[in-house]
Amino acid sequence: MPAQFTHTRVVQFADTDVAGIVHFANFYRWMEEAEHAYLRSLGFSVMQKQPDGTVIGFPRVQASCRFKAPAFFEDELQVDVNVVRRGVKSLTFSFEFRRGETCLATGEMKTVCCLCQPGGKLQSIEIPPRYCERLVEATP
Amino acid sequence: MPAQFTHTRVVQFADTDVAGIVHFANFYRWMEEAEHAYLRSLGFSVMQKQPDGTVIGFPRVQASCRFKAPAFFEDELQVDVNVVRRGVKSLTFSFEFRRGETCLATGEMKTVCCLCQPGGKLQSIEIPPRYCERLVEATP
Amino acid sequence: MPAQFTHTRVVQFADTDVAGIVHFANFYRWMEEAEHAYLRSLGFSVMQKQPDGTVIGFPRVQASCRFKAPAFFEDELQVDVNVVRRGVKSLTFSFEFRRGETCLATGEMKTVCCLCQPGGKLQSIEIPPRYCERLVEATP
Amino acid sequence: MPAQFTHTRVVQFADTDVAGIVHFANFYRWMEEAEHAYLRSLGFSVMQKQPDGTVIGFPRVQASCRFKAPAFFEDELQVDVNVVRRGVKSLTFSFEFRRGETCLATGEMKTVCCLCQPGGKLQSIEIPPRYCERLVEATP
Numbered sequence: 051m052p053a054q055f056t057h058t059r060v061v062q063f064a065d066t067d068v069a070g071i072v073h074f075a076n077f078y079r080w081m082e083e084a085e086h087a088y089l090r091s092l093g094f095s096v097m098q099k100q101p102d103g104t105v106i107g108f109p110r111v112q113a114s115c116r117f118k119a120p121a122f123f124e125d126e127l128q129v130d131v132n133v134v135r136r137g138v139k140s141l142t143f144s145f146e147f148r149r150g151e152t153c154l155a156t157g158e159m160k161t162v163c164c165l166c167q168p169g170g171k172l173q174s175i176e177i178p179p180r181y182c183e184r185l186v187e188a189t190p
Numbered sequence: 191m192p193a194q195f196t197h198t199r200v201v202q203f204a205d206t207d208v209a210g211i212v213h214f215a216n217f218y219r220w221m222e223e224a225e226h227a228y229l230r231s232l233g234f235s236v237m238q239k240q241p242d243g244t245v246i247g248f249p250r251v252q253a254s255c256r257f258k259a260p261a262f263f264e265d266e267l268q269v270d271v272n273v274v275r276r277g278v279k280s281l282t283f284s285f286e287f288r289r290g291e292t293c294l295a296t297g298e299m300k301t302v303c304c305l306c307q308p309g310g311k312l313q314s315i316e317i318p319p320r321y322c323e324r325l326v327e328a329t330p
Numbered sequence: 331m332p333a334q335f336t337h338t339r340v341v342q343f344a345d346t347d348v349a350g351i352v353h354f355a356n357f358y359r360w361m362e363e364a365e366h367a368y369l370r371s372l373g374f375s376v377m378q379k380q381p382d383g384t385v386i387g388f389p390r391v392q393a394s395c396r397f398k399a400p401a402f403f404e405d406e407l408q409v410d411v412n413v414v415r416r417g418v419k420s421l422t423f424s425f426e427f428r429r430g431e432t433c434l435a436t437g438e439m440k441t442v443c444c445l446c447q448p449g450g451k452l453q454s455i456e457i458p459p460r461y462c463e464r465l466v467e468a469t470p
Numbered sequence: 471m472p473a474q475f476t477h478t479r480v481v482q483f484a485d486t487d488v489a490g491i492v493h494f495a496n497f498y499r500w501m502e503e504a505e506h507a508y509l510r511s512l513g514f515s516v517m518q519k520q521p522d523g524t525v526i527g528f529p530r531v532q533a534s535c536r537f538k539a540p541a542f543f544e545d546e547l548q549v550d551v552n553v554v555r556r557g558v559k560s561l562t563f564s565f566e567f568r569r570g571e572t573c574l575a576t577g578e579m580k581t582v583c584c585l586c587q588p589g590g591k592l593q594s595i596e597i598p599p600r601y602c603e604r605l606v607e608a609t610p
Contacts (some may be wrong), residue, residue, distance in 0.1 A: 055314065060507075062349065062499070062502070062503050062506070063347055063348065063353070063503075063506060063516065064353050064355055064499045064502065064503075064515075066347050066348035067343055067344065067346050067347060067348070068237070068343065068346035068347070068348075068350050068351075068402075068403050069237070069249065069306055070306075070308065070348050071249075072276075073344050074218065074222075074249075074250045074253065074342070075215055075216075075218040075219045075222070075344055076215075077485045078214065078215040078218050079215045079482070082214075082215070082482070082484065083482050083483075083484075086483060087480075088542075089331075090544070095543075096483065097208070097209070097483075097543065107209060109211075109214075109257070109260075110214045110257060111256065111257050112254070112255070112256045112257065113214065113254065113255060114250070114252070114253065114254030115253060116251065116253050117249070117250060117252065118547060120249075120312065122348075123348050123515075123517065124506075124510070124515060135299045135512070149608060166209055166210075167533060168210065168448060172260065180220060182236075196610050202359070202363050202366070202367060202369075203362060203363075203376065203377075203487055203493070204359045204364070204487065204495055205551065206487050206488035207483055207484065207486050207487060207488070208486035208487070208488075208490050208491075208542075208543050209429065210488050211488075213483070213484050218454065219344045222343060222344065223342050223343075223344075226342070226343060226404075227340075230404070233406070235403075235404060236343065237343075237403065242337070248451075261374075262488075263488050264366075264375060277428070287479055308588060325605065334607075335603070347530065348517070349527060349586055350471065350586075351519070354498065354502075354529075354530045354533065355495055355498040355502070356495075356497075358494065358498050359495045362494075362495070369543075377488070377489070387489060389489065389491075389537070389540075390494045390537060391536065391537050392534070392535070392536045392537065393494065393534065393535060394532070394533065394534030394535075395533060395534075396531065396532045397529070397530055397531050397532065398531075400592065439496045446489055446490075448490065452528040452540065
């Protein structure tokens with residue numbers, strides 16, 4: 051099954067650690083980067099200002115990753131993105147990190163559609179129809 | 191049940207994001223920080239040079255986190271650490287992030303005892319006895 | 331001359347890179363951490379909400395650092411902070427990073443007092459008197 | 471004068487802070503990213519394993535940046551790179567961060583050619599001729 055979207059990234063020096071490999075916490079940042087690039091490819095941003103001045107965002111409520119093989123400085127990584135579940139208020143994405151044909155890690159992340167208010171206040175809302183039209187679940 | 195170890199940390203400006211809250215990827219770095227502080231409290235380092243020049247380390251093979259409430263700039267966070275499973279070659283830790291009595295997030299991380307060789311090569315090994323003596327599973 | 335304030339920090343695994351040492355960009359985050367800890371020790375925050383709802387902050391306009399010796403995983407670092415110049419609208423801090431008696435790096439950072447408005451808009455203002463009373467230049 | 475190399479980067483969510491703008495410490499990481507991309511464009515890596523097993527690298531000895539205007543989430547930034555001085559053992563790069571025609575920041579970074587040994591030991595050496603052939607100073 052081809053991925054719904056593939057994001058590409060070169061491993062930077064600052065991403066590595068003293069063990070000589072990419073530090074694991076970067077994979078969570080890269081899941082988010084890939085998700086945001088996917089949303090942009092569909093024509094919207096993860097943080098969208100509404101006509102009435104409020105902001106609709108998608109804070110993360112859960113993220114997990116399994117590490118199978120290390121990534122190294124200057125590796126070019128592909129991050130495959132799929133929507134595995136589109137709930138009424140939530141989106142769950144899956145990710146596969148590859149270096150060519152080699153799978154390095156797999157992850158999953160659940161986000162919830164929220165009205166984001168100044169000072170970090172968050173209120174969950176139903177995902178607006180214009181998002182749902184484009185964010186369809188991957189069909190196996 | 192009291193935690194086996196509690197690590198304390200002040201949220202820094204660089205830990206926050208444009209949503210006004212701590213960026214979620216930092217929680218994974220803080221799980222690791224808390225784990226390493228716990229190991230130091232027991233008298234050893236996560237990366238221990240052996241008399242024969244090799245290094246024993248504990249690369250992560252899996253980490254997950256659930257986010258319940260946001261953390262903010264200058265919050266003082268407590269990170270409770272417990273060993274939930276000590277396998278022959280692996281250790282699984284659980285974490286609870288608190289701001290006083292408020293639980294902000296819970297996480298879990300599995301590490302595998304490895305011989306770490308130059309160039310990021312990793313070979314899993316049995317956890318040496320001197321670690322096992324001190325790294326006991328939390329009793330509920 | 332003793333420093334006006336000293337901040338202490340343990341080098342974390344995520345701070346290191348594949349060269350086996352602390353990645354240089356962390357020193358800039360640590361200058362800021364030390365500055366903010368110093369401000370807290372004086373009784374205020376770098377980002378202070380005013381009674382009228384606006385926020386007074388101190389965005390950085392310049393920062394430099396010279397690296398003399400590497401820092402390593404689990405080193406305990408001391409960061410000495412001094413106010414080297416208090417202008418009408420700006421503050422310039424100097425920093426010295428030490429591991430015990432060994433100087434690892436020295437840095438300088440200039441911040442400007444600003445009204446910070448939603449959306450990242452910044453307007454420079456004179457430093458309010460209640461800050462000036464406590465933020466005095468170091469006397470050599 | 472056109473830059474010797476231009477690196478492009480999209481601002482990620484994790485790059486922002488609670489002030490609603492890019493956190494200043496990221497500019498130092500991006501200087502390095504741009505430098506490394508420039509070196510790759512010339513056919514070599516900042517960390518090059520030699521036939522005899524040693525590694526030649528370019529640790530930073532100094533880096534500074536001046537911030538003129540904020541950068542925001544999802545901005546596409548251009549980073550112009552120039553070699554401003556090629557010494558016997560050192561290289562000094564200048565950087566300009568732009569969003570289209572708007573200059574956001576300027577920076578400078580000095581690196582020293584070193585033999586990098588395991589454990590973070592560094593020994594400065596003359597820049598090998600094959601680097602010098604390609605790393606020429608920008609002519610104003």
